[in-house]
Amino acid sequence: MFQRNRLMIAFAAVGMLMSAGAGAQEYPTKPITLIVPWPAGGSTDISMRAMAESASKILGQPITIDNKAGGGGTVGPATMAATAKPDGYTIAQIPITVFRLPLMQETPWDPAKDFSYIVHLTGYTFGVTTSAESQFKTWKDVVDYAKTNPGKVTYATPGAGTSLHIGMEQISALAGIKLTQVPFKGGAETNAAVLGQHTMLQADSTGWRPLVDAGKLRLLMVWTSARSPNFPDVPTLKELGYPMVYDSPFGIAGPKGMDPKIIAKLHDAFKKALDDPAVIATLAKFDMVPNYKNTEDYKKFVTEVTNSELKVIESLGLKKKN
Amino acid sequence: METLLNVGQGFGVALMPVNLLYCFIGVFIGTLVGVLPGIGPISAMSLLLPITLSGTPESGIIMMAGIYYGSMYGGSTTSILVNIPGEAASVVTCIDGHQMAKQGRAGPALGISALGSFIAGTFALIALMLVAPGLASVAIAFGPAEYFSLMVLGLVVLTFLTQGSMAKALLMACIGIVLGLIGLDSITAMPRLTFGRLELIDGIGLVPVVMGLFGVAEVLINTEKLIKRDVINAKITHLLPNKADWKASAGPIGRGTILGFFLGILPGGGSVISSFASYALEKRLSKTPERFGNGAIEGVAGPESANNAAAGGAFIPLMTLGIPPNVVMALLLGAFIVHGVQPGPLMITQNPGLFWGIVASMYIGNVMLLVLNLPLIGMWVQLLKLPYNILFPLIILFTIIGVYCSSNNVFDVYVMIAFGVIGYFMRKIGYEPAPLVLAFVLGPMMENNLRKSLILSQGDLWTFVERPISAVCLAIAVVLLVGPLLPSFRKKRELVALEEGA
Numbered sequence: 001m002f003q004r005n006r007l008m009i010a011f012a013a014v015g016m017l018m019s020a021g022a023g024a025q026e027y028p029t030k031p032i033t034l035i036v037p038w039p040a041g042g043s044t045d046i047s048m049r050a051m052a053e054s055a056s057k058i059l060g061q062p063i064t065i066d067n068k069a070g071g072g073g074t075v076g077p078a079t080m081a082a083t084a085k086p087d088g089y090t091i092a093q094i095p096i097t098v099f100r101l102p103l104m105q106e107t108p109w110d111p112a113k114d115f116s117y118i119v120h121l122t123g124y125t126f127g128v129t130t131s132a133e134s135q136f137k138t139w140k141d142v143v144d145y146a147k148t149n150p151g152k153v154t155y156a157t158p159g160a161g162t163s164l165h166i167g168m169e170q171i172s173a174l175a176g177i178k179l180t181q182v183p184f185k186g187g188a189e190t191n192a193a194v195l196g197q198h199t200m201l202q203a204d205s206t207g208w209r210p211l212v213d214a215g216k217l218r219l220l221m222v223w224t225s226a227r228s229p230n231f232p233d234v235p236t237l238k239e240l241g242y243p244m245v246y247d248s249p250f251g252i253a254g255p256k257g258m259d260p261k262i263i264a265k266l267h268d269a270f271k272k273a274l275d276d277p278a279v280i281a282t283l284a285k286f287d288m289v290p291n292y293k294n295t296e297d298y299k300k301f302v303t304e305v306t307n308s309e310l311k312v313i314e315s316l317g318l319k320k321k322n
Numbered sequence: 323m324e325t326l327l328n329v330g331q332g333f334g335v336a337l338m339p340v341n342l343l344y345c346f347i348g349v350f351i352g353t354l355v356g357v358l359p360g361i362g363p364i365s366a367m368s369l370l371l372p373i374t375l376s377g378t379p380e381s382g383i384i385m386m387a388g389i390y391y392g393s394m395y396g397g398s399t400t401s402i403l404v405n406i407p408g409e410a411a412s413v414v415t416c417i418d419g420h421q422m423a424k425q426g427r428a429g430p431a432l433g434i435s436a437l438g439s440f441i442a443g444t445f446a447l448i449a450l451m452l453v454a455p456g457l458a459s460v461a462i463a464f465g466p467a468e469y470f471s472l473m474v475l476g477l478v479v480l481t482f483l484t485q486g487s488m489a490k491a492l493l494m495a496c497i498g499i500v501l502g503l504i505g506l507d508s509i510t511a512m513p514r515l516t517f518g519r520l521e522l523i524d525g526i527g528l529v530p531v532v533m534g535l536f537g538v539a540e541v542l543i544n545t546e547k548l549i550k551r552d553v554i555n556a557k558i559t560h561l562l563p564n565k566a567d568w569k570a571s572a573g574p575i576g577r578g579t580i581l582g583f584f585l586g587i588l589p590g591g592g593s594v595i596s597s598f599a600s601y602a603l604e605k606r607l608s609k610t611p612e613r614f615g616n617g618a619i620e621g622v623a624g625p626e627s628a629n630n631a632a633a634g635g636a637f638i639p640l641m642t643l644g645i646p647p648n649v650v651m652a653l654l655l656g657a658f659i660v661h662g663v664q665p666g667p668l669m670i671t672q673n674p675g676l677f678w679g680i681v682a683s684m685y686i687g688n689v690m691l692l693v694l695n696l697p698l699i700g701m702w703v704q705l706l707k708l709p710y711n712i713l714f715p716l717i718i719l720f721t722i723i724g725v726y727c728s729s730n731n732v733f734d735v736y737v738m739i740a741f742g743v744i745g746y747f748m749r750k751i752g753y754e755p756a757p758l759v760l761a762f763v764l765g766p767m768m769e770n771n772l773r774k775s776l777i778l779s780q781g782d783l784w785t786f787v788e789r790p791i792s793a794v795c796l797a798i799a800v801v802l803l804v805g806p807l808l809p810s811f812r813k814k815r816e817l818v819a820l821e822e823g824a
Contacts, residue, residue: 161511198465210666
């Protein structure tokens with residue numbers, strides 16, 4: 001660790017000398033700061049660190065991670081949009097809340113205008129489980145039961161307004177059923193809730209994996225685009241007849257007004273990082289699926305996701321009042 | 323017999339030189355971050371997590387765990403010496419611990435908290451070895467209704483924490499609850515009391531509030547006193563607890579251990595709640611409750627044992643179900659996963675070396691902590707001789723660094739300073755910060771669980787009485803509230819009242 005730090009300092013020193021000497025040196029000439037708006041040590045932080053390490057080798061400059069948590073992952077990107085120069089030396093991980101929160105309340109940023117989107121990277125694996133002792137053997141059992149007992153089926157989520165909550169509501173709307181959400185705080189609590197049969201279902205990211213492996217929970221479906229290699233028998237949303245993928249995807253962006261050349265450089269480096277075996281291995285540990293989108297597709301995706309989220313948020317009564 | 327074999331295997335893993343070294347580094351760093359106000363185990367563990375990646379999973383987890391329970395040991399030191407809790411679980415230790423220090427009994431206070439912690443930590447580990455899998459089911463038997471009733475019990479406990487008037491304590495509790503409301507409503511995700519500020523969406527952090535109310539306020543109140551140090555300069559007669567201290571502390575340590583262990587298993591701030599609960603219990607059982615708040619050693623021994631036992635208990639749901647009961651355990655879960663191990667029902671059978679190795683290392687770590695901490699007592703006591711004009715700026719410096727490190731956010735530093743000023747005025751007009759902090763922690767959890775239980779019961783309030791665990795908690799709360807009104811309790815109540823008048 002110390003040695004790596006020393007190496008970074010050496011890199012930085014060389015970089016500065018070069019930029020001073022050569023004048024208009026090609027980007028990047030100094031270390032890049034990547035804001036990760038989550039606490040250090042969590043799944044997003046660890047996967048971003050792996051990608052940053054790999055990308056820094058390609059860029060030839062270290063990428064330092066700045067953990068700026070808060071506001072459901074929006075404080076970091078918002079601070080960057082408001083204060084950082086669009087020189088490519090400050091970029092941020094953009095969680096889906098950056099698009100969602102402005103729909104729910106006044107925010108100082110506009111996701112359509114205030115960011116230069118660079119590359120879309122990956123998403124999480126979400127799934128719906130039930131206790132092994134539950135009457136529900138498949139998702140169809142849940143739908144059948146809910147049709148005759150509207151509002152009786154309860155599901156635990158890691159929080160109101162999270163992707164899990166909004167995803168479940170979209171699924172129920174498509175299935176024509178009504179479920180009752182019980183918002184907990186984080187995956188640990190939803191595991192306990194469904195295990196103790198306090199709620200009938202659990203919708204959460206793969207924190208349930210050891211319990212499913214041990215046969216204490218039954219996984220009814222996953223929300224990724226393809227079946228999970230860890231659970232080849234579990235159907236996806238698409239297979240169950242819901243034409244959607246829900247994985248709370250994320251990418252990186254800088255402040256608005258970045259030079260397209262710099263964007264292209266960062267895009268290429270992070271795209272290559274996604275192919276790095278070390279990155280793939282780290283992502284697999286957290287059941288994260290690479291979900292590459294280039295700069296243009298990423299921009300389109302931001303508009304799409306904003307529109308689809310708006311509908312659900314309106315139907316949940318969470319839309320901000322103008 | 324099988325358990326013994328497993329334990330033997332565990333010690334085999336834990337006694338490997340490299341693991342011993344990691345264990346020592348862990349408990350040493352833990353003691354250090356526990357002592358430094360503001361820098362808690364969470365920031366230390368998240369910073370050090372990447373370092374452990376180079377070693378085996380055993381070494382990495384052993385070190386991480388060491389930081390956690392090491393910080394529980396260290397946390398009491400600044401509480402006792404300068405009235406600043408090293409971490410949230412040590413808030414209650416300030417009440418009597420600092421009074422003891424003022425009376426020249428800092429040594430026994432530090433000694434009993436180290437020894438109490440050792441006894442409690444050891445007991446918690448033995449319990450962890452013997453009953454871990456069985457107790458896991460206790461944790462999941464607690465649903466929202468049970469938690470709500472437990473929180474009600476927790477808030478009733480408030481009434482025993484107060485040293486001054488009940489009305490003032492209740493007012494503080496109300497303010498604490500309102501402060502706890504700030505942020506996104508946990509059920510509907512609507513922002514409450516955020517005044518459009520992004521920084522407030524996640525609510526106010528516990529660390530800046532505690533550091534401000536205790537740390538900064540303590541410094542402020544002291545700076546206006548004439549700098550004369552007669553109290554602390556009172557001759558320090560002995561460093562270790564004497565026979566009378568032991569006699570008074572034996573019961574509190576025993577009760578604190580059992581209470582802490584069981585509360586530690588439950589998700590949601592077990593070590594904080596258990597330390598408050600233990601203090602309240604000891605005050606309730608004491609023949610001389612008026613001594614509490616004026617340097618009663620029981621008020622140090624009980625809570626310190628409780629929070630260490632809770633640290634041990636907290637490992638049960640993590641290692642047997644993969645459910646982390648608090649933030650530190652969530653980080654530890656992250657450490658397990660990074661090392662490619664999934665804690666859960668299968669871990670003990672699939673990875674017995676790892677599981678028993680960690681448990682055994684915690685036992686060794688506890689011994690190391692005792693050896694490390696007892697000689698340090700003399701040094702800590704010397705620290706009190708530092709002139710205030712050096713000590714106070716240092717304290718402020720460390721609290722600011724600590725608060726900033728916990729979130730990398732300057733806003734939290736402002737929050738801490740604001741609460742420092744509030745805490746100063748509170749003290750001037752005789753309001754206690756402890757009820758505010760407890761209500762701040764429990765209030766939001768209580769609201770969230772109340773609303774979740776009502777969603778689950780479809781609005782039926784009887785759910786709290788129909789569920790046995792919940793009913794028992796509520797019954798105890800009622801007894802505690804009504805008890806003082808009954809004739810047999812009245813005598814004790816009068817003693818407390820006398821103290822209020824004083």
